[in-house]
Amino acid sequence: MSHPELTSMQRVLTTLGYEEPDRVPWFLFVTMHGAKELGLSIEDYFKNGKNVAEGQIRMQQKYEHDCYYNIFYLAAEMESIGGSVIYRDDGPPNAGRPMINDLSDIEALTFPDPSESENLSEVLEATRIMKEEAGDSIPIIGVVLSPFSSPIIQMGLDAYINLIENNRKAFDLLMSKNEAFCAAWANAQLNAGATAIGYFDPFSSNTMIPPDLYRETGLKVAKRTIANINGPTATHFASGRCEPIIDDIASTGTALIGVTTHEDMSKLKKICNKRMSVLGNLNGIEMRHWTPEQAEENVKLAIASAAKGGGFILSDNHGEIPWQVSEDVLLSISKAVKKWGRYPLEWIDNE
Secondary structure, three states: OOOOOOOHHHHHHHHHOOOOOOEOOEOOOOOOHHHHHHOOOHHHHOOOHHHHHHHHHHHHHHHOOOOEEOOOOOOHHHHOOOOOEEOOOOOOOEEOOOOOOOHHHHHHOOOOOHHHOHHHHHHHHHHHHHHHHHOOOOOEEEEEEOOOOOHHHHHOHHHHHHHHHHOHHHHHHHHHHHHHHHHHHHHHHHHHOOOEEEEEOHHHOOOOOOHHHHHHOHHHHHHHHHHOOOOOEEEEOOOOOOHHHHHHHHOOOOOEEEOOOOOOHHHHHHHHOOOOEEEEEEOHHHHOOOOHHHHHHHHHHHHHHHOOOOOEEEEEOOOOOOOOOOHHHHHHHHHHHHHHOEOOOHHHHHO
């Protein structure tokens, strides 16, 4: 029996309740494609929250996915404390040189009120416009870079690893400052209309550090920070592996995990065991070269692996669709979700 048509919000809430909605919800994490739609350069696009809001609205209308995505670029957080940003014509803006060069820089580090920061206030403006457009029908996904992962761009990876290994007092000070800002930034987005917060934490993944070190450091940071975010969170490892720490991630109170293409999504969903839903895991890098037929096949495989019984949202595996992914591929994904994602998924049992 087919289900009645739901709004995106109803569809997402149903699957997060581990029930099957009308079809598999899917999140298209396009950050830059709105610039193409509006005929702007990436740099000009991100200068104004109205641009990003319009881009997100147009993308959702074109591809009929189930969310708006308010992120401009993760380096915006460092930009808010005086860091530089490097723009390019065909990819996301990246952070410039690290700002923390010695211990005195950690002691002097201060963060702004997000609502009073010139660049972060544009993100909040975009969020408010999306909320006015969506009402309660489409989820708006806000984003923060976790306090544990932020130092990679604040001070560089080598220096950060050295700090963790050799100066836990300074590490703890840096975490306390980053944690306070992260919660404030997340709550400012929620107050502006975001439905949930994507807690991006690639450094905590098993791809980056061993599980024992994560439990000693990043896990504690996540527990403290997520407890101070006044809304639901989704923890995303930006293509990093997470299977050995699933139980630990669940203990943070997060509702959803972003899953890499390098792990078995079906297995991860079973390990989550209704403690967290699964988000994933189309390969965004390979997506640049997909044919429409390959797009359909990959959507079908992802749905077959994790969509039964709810608790699953289809997306890419990294949290950002590359600039080089074509409109034809994205339309093919949208079409495939409608074709193969309609519950009940009887075709899975028949194959």
